[in-house]
Amino acid sequence: LPCCPDLRFVCDRVQHPADYGTDCFFDDDRDLCYLELVFALARNSYWRPHLCGDGHVDRCISIIARCKRRRHSFYLAGIFLQIAPEQSSITSLESITEQQWWGVMLDAWGYASYIIKGDIHCLEFLPVLVEGTKKYMEIASKSDLEQLIKGVDFVLNILEEPGAEHGEGVAAAVELRTVAGDKLETFSQ
Numbered sequence: 001l002p003c004c005p006d007l008r009f010v011c012d013r014v015q016h017p018a019d020y021g022t023d024c025f026f027d028d029d030r031d032l033c034y035l036e037l038v039f040a041l042a043r044n045s046y047w048r049p050h051l052c053g054d055g056h057v058d059r060c061i062s063i064i065a066r067c068k069r070r071r072h073s074f075y076l077a078g079i080f081l082q083i084a085p086e087q088s089s090i091t092s093l094e095s096i097t098e099q100q101w102w103g104v105m106l107d108a109w110g111y112a113s114y115i116i117k118g119d120i121h122c123l124e125f126l127p128v129l130v131e132g133t134k135k136y137m138e139i140a141s142k143s144d145l146e147q148l149i150k151g152v153d154f155v156l157n158i159l160e161e162p163g164a165e166h167g168e169g170v171a172a173a174v175e176l177r178t179v180a181g182d183k184l185e186t187f188s189q
Contacts, residue, residue, distance in 0.1 A: 034059075061092055073111065074108040074112055078125050080093065107151060112129065124167060130175065137179075152176055156177065
């Protein structure tokens with residue numbers, strides 16, 4: 001992206017890994033910063049075609065396997081869920097398996113409360129995360145659902161704190177909590 005030198009620098013480091021250490025394909029801190037930046041750009045519909053056309057979505061897809069149970073998943077979920085509806089013709093998004101989608105959604109909830117507490121602007125993404133989670137939770141195991149409910153409860157606790165901004169996020173999270181709880185009950189029957 002010519003008008004985004006910071007993003008070009010991050011991408012340049014990915015393209016020239018020999019200069020940046022032994023395993024530069026995935027660097028936890030660097031890639032977290034990269035994903036935060038791409039997540040912020042993906043919130044703006046103007047940037048979405050650029051992120052797709054310039055290879056950033058492909059780069060994000062390549063990060064999936066390396067970021068299991070990391071904060072990165074929240075940002076990956078945000079990038080994919082915000083880009084997918086508008087860029088449905090992108091074949092690279094089709095390469096994400098249902099299991100990968102679910103893993104990203106589940107891991108995103110594990111860090112959602114932490115990220116939202118630190119950056120209230122991420123709260124506006126919550127309804128999108130809820131819808132994406134509901135879409136992919138059909139393959140969830142009992143333990144996955146228990147983990148999801150715990151993550152949603154953490155988010156709801158953050159949103160119930162005095163002075164917390166609520167918006168549509170609370171209603172969406174409560175709805176997801178109910179849907180996940182109902183699905184969990186089917187395992188007991």
